Amino acid sequence: MSLKVAITHRFDGFDLDVGFEAGPGVTALFGRSGAGKTTIVNAIAGLLRPDAAQITLNDTVFNSAQTFLPAHRRRIGYVFQDARLFPHLTVAENLDYAGRFGARAKGRTHIVDLLGIGDLLVRRPATLSGGEKQRVALGRALLSDPALLLMDEPLAALDGPRKSDILPYLDRLKSDTGVPILYVSHAVDEVARLADHMVLLSDGRVTRSGPLFDVMADPAAVPLLGVREAGAVLQARVTDHGPDGLSTLQVAAGTLNLLGVQAPIGAQVRLRVLAQDVLLSLEMPQGLSAQNILPATITSIRTGDGPGAAIALDAGGEALLARVTGRAVASMGLEQGQSLFAIIKATSVAQDAISGGST
Incomplete structure (x- = not known):
């Protein structure tokens, strides 16, 4: 069509x-x-x-x-x-x-x-x-x-x-x-x-x-989507449901452990990850409660009139978006092409942000 x-x-x-x-x-x-x-x-x-x-x-x-x-x-x-x-x-x-x-x-x-x-x-x-x-x-x-x-x-x-x-x-x-x-x-x-x-x-x-x-996941789309609504959509496959209520999902850049996944093992789902829920680290984090850590590369940085900056990331070939302060960009020395780690809390991806379920 x-x-x-x-x-x-x-x-x-x-x-x-x-x-x-x-x-x-x-x-x-x-x-x-x-x-x-x-x-x-x-x-x-x-x-x-x-x-x-x-x-x-x-x-x-x-x-x-x-x-x-x-x-x-x-x-x-x-x-x-x-x-x-x-x-x-x-x-x-x-x-x-x-x-x-x-x-x-x-x-x-x-x-x-x-x-x-x-x-x-x-x-x-x-x-x-x-x-x-x-x-x-x-x-x-x-x-x-x-x-x-x-x-x-x-x-x-x-x-x-x-x-x-x-x-x-x-x-x-x-x-x-x-x-x-x-x-x-x-x-x-x-x-x-x-x-x-x-x-x-x-x-x-x-x-x-x-x-x-x-x-x-385009930083230029943030003003139209809204700062609180902007974020990327990842494709994932459910690989396990743990007894503690956490499910393991395979994404392009690694694995994520999330709550509230209803899809069966083997199902393909979409995950909506809000930019405001993605933290960035220059080194592999140690001693964090957050266990979802994906290697990524900065593809672009967009700053606006306010204090925030939208960071476009490549995570294993999938687009991810993070929103940090301009001060963080400066203090971390963030720039295009830089490798770092994206951190996503298990509780930040709400159940209604996980959709699909086809195998």
Whole structure:
């Protein structure tokens, strides 16, 4: 799948001028409120006709100087923040309605099982929780046989527990359906868990795009992600579960012992490691309570207007990010190309920062 997007559009007091490409898997559009995310997905869906646009999905031209393909001919599934189910229809009837416009009616049972909504079929939307409504909305979108799925802040209206409930279904959706997804969010934890690629937006412009692992660990992305949310995503394999509650995971640069790992031995998982939780040492530490120590090399140092500095690291070929003070950079003599050790506390990687579980 190849989605190519170039859009310029002007609102009162706001100019949108973006260009990016998205491939298979999940591509996240990330930015603060007002960055232009919803305008972009509405233009892709055909719900907004921009001042100028060149939008193509594979060989199908959605928008060009001469073309504007109507929304109903774009084969796009759209999941909104507020679900937008038909209130007078049951869940089963909502799903069947989508089947009128696609070729997935025979896959209804699979979608129902995938999203765990079999026991909801006879109920009406007013009796569903927020997470249940979103799962039904996902099912309806998938049953329209989309070539592309747009998801605009689908979890923004959910509280923490409901959000945690639905994220595993989105993990399953990503791996089981093969439908490419453009996922809009301003929540870093969602993006870190689900996305394969990431497009950063600020004030109607694309500031950075590329593979998730590269963008998340880019020091230049820290201002947009937020100082407290910035950090890298590592790929790991679970190798052991100890009797003390600690699990051992293999990453590119060595092993980590972490709490709260639910995935079985042999599973591949993602770890989100916040930059503020990574300590740096010039020598192999001795006598520390923290046991997670990875050799690394500094690839870049970025200082801002404040007292902090973002340090990009190469840890066995994977990108890691640390945030220290500018004073620490000076006193340690940190510079690009320098070898050192990154220290990660076992308790700093929260359970909800560990995702995945495929073998």
